[in-house]
Amino acid sequence: MAKHLPSHVSNDPALATALSDRLISDAERAGFSPWEVQEEVDSVFAVILAAMANTEGGHAD
Numbered sequence: 001m002a003k004h005l006p007s008h009v010s011n012d013p014a015l016a017t018a019l020s021d022r023l024i025s026d027a028e029r030a031g032f033s034p035w036e037v038q039e040e041v042d043s044v045f046a047v048i049l050a051a052m053a054n055t056e057g058g059h060a061d
Contacts, residue, residue: 016049023048 023044027037041047 010052011049012052013049016045016052019048020044 024034024037028034037044
C-alpha cells in the first residue's frame with residue numbers, strides 16, 4: 001500500500017476514494033470479494049485516509 005500513497009501528508013478525500021476503489025478492484029482481480037475486504041477492516045476509505053495522514057511511520061520497505 002505504501003508505494004501508492006503520496007510521499008507527503010495528505011487528507012485529500014478524492015485521492016483516498018480513488019485509492020480505495022483501486023484496492024477493491026485489485027482485490028477482486030486477486031479473487032477476493034469486496035465483502036471479504038470489508039470483513040477485515042470496517043472502512044477501506046478510513047484506513048487509507050489514516051495511512052495518508054500518518055507522518056510518524058514512513059513507508060514500509
